[in-house]
Amino acid sequence: MNNFIYSIPTTAYFGKGQISILGETIKSHGGSRVLLAYGGGSIKQNGIYETILQQFGRAGLAYVELSGIQPNPRVESVEEGIELYRNNGCDFILAVGGGSTLDACKAIAAGVKYDGPVNDLFVGEPGGATISEVAPLATILTMAGTGSEMDMGGVITVGADHKKKVIMHPLLNPLFSILDPEYTYTVPEYHSMAGVADILCHLMEQYFTPDVAAKVQDRMNEGVMKVVLEDAPKILANPQDYDARANIMWASSMALAGFQFLLGKPSFAFPLHGMGHELSSKYDMTHGVTLALLTPAWMRHTMSTAPAYLPIFARFARNVFDIREEDDAKAAEEGVKKLQAFYSAIKMPANLREAGVKEEDLNVMAEKAVENGKLGILTPLGKDEVLQILRAAF
Known part of the structure; x- marks a missing residue:
């Protein structure tokens, strides 16, 4: 067996009602103004969105929203999120959804700490930059599959030919992830x-x-x-x-x-x-x-x-x-x-x-x-x- 180093820095809050820790846990990680990112809006139909806002209110957290992140997330959504984060003085990212939203938010977390185009940070890009700092990120998982809630990678769709690009770095492990199986009941x-x-x-x-x-x-x-x-x-x-x-x-x-x-x-x-x-x-x-x-x-x-x-x-x-x-x-x-x-x-x-x-x-x-x-x-x-x-x- 080859040598290895093993580390999972993400804390998993697993089970029913674990969202109750959301607001105070974000605060404990230094968050005060959150970029709340999600996809097509199903979280507004199943009640998760309202619960999140209640948690923000109780903890005194401000927030701005990035909605409409696509399946097979586009780099344009990442760029929009980077702009929202910077222009609104955010200091924390909360990704709510399945792998597409989580992956997009990992790229946003890296992009907001980099002065050049986020494309430079994708694996294998010519003259690509090295990730050295990221914004703090947490996730609430609503669809099981990609494993992005407990890993360091993401996949973003780039360009007219919809090429898949990978972003990966140990710093992109979420700080914590809330995993409530009940949140997956309504997934088609x-x-x-x-x-x-x-x-x-x-x-x-x-x-x-x-x-x-x-x-x-x-x-x-x-x-x-x-x-x-x-x-x-x-x-x-x-x-x-x-x-x-x-x-x-x-x-x-x-x-x-x-x-x-x-x-x-x-x-x-x-x-x-x-x-x-x-x-x-x-x-x-x-x-x-x-x-x-x-x-x-x-x-x-x-x-x-x-x-x-x-x-x-x-x-x-x-x-x-x-x-x-x-x-x-x-x-x-x-x-x-x-x-x-x-x-x-x-x-x-x-x-x-x-x-x-x-x-x-x-x-x-x-x-x-x-x-x-x-x-x-x-x-x-x-x-x-x-x-x-x-x-x-x-």
Whole structure:
């Protein structure tokens, strides 16, 4: 196992009614004027917004609002938030929503402390700047999936071609996150299950790595995957099943908390995210849906082109799906089939065609997926390999 340093600076307030700590906790972190950021306004319909304002009032906090942050958040919303924060003398950011709002607010938190354009702060930008200071940030999670409430990264959509850019730094871990499973009761079924697919992919992309002696990480990971598989259908059956919602919410947070399941492993790759972002860029497709569409095809491609890693896929099949096949190749294929059946059970599209993707777009998406270099960890993915995976998923 490789050396590692592990730190999660975010405090999680998990459970019913935890919003009661909001106002005073912001004050304890030095906040007095808050940039309150949210998406399309569902928090005004489900009562969260009013509760937040009550908390602000009791703590004597002033606030300004940034509303309308889009799914697959645009850099323009980030720039608007930076301007609002500066022009109104804010000293704290509260992100309320799912991963899109949280990711946008991480970029805002970095951008308000940087004199140049926020684009300079994205990973891999030519002449990119280093993040050295950020505004204090807290989150209230209303949709489980991205894990942004307990990690240091975010994804922002930039430019006319809707390219996905990553912002990442340990300073971008939220100071605290309020995780109340009841706040996810009203999330539409489609988006709840897309979040499930996102969680599962985060877990799998940390699991399918070159085999090292990181047994604790992998066995913990398997346990979280099994919980996701067991409890997602319970939410479909009863959207207000508190325990199922709680388990899925905590799985979302734990999947990327300090990237704990990659500790001691050799790389930080996430090739499925690299490909999936191109589907979101081209079609504004929900992020988790892109991952559900691509994962089985990527697994089969990797199993075929890098057969030395078949034992990892077979172990996944046996330990997560309880496959009892002794032959590794057969066990691994059974695992893929079980995963596809799960995606079908949670009502994900069966293939790219069903999701509305046009075959003539596959080549361009494959090119864009690797424009910053090859993807992959178990097997390298250049343009040709990505195109093979897209065609297999089509």
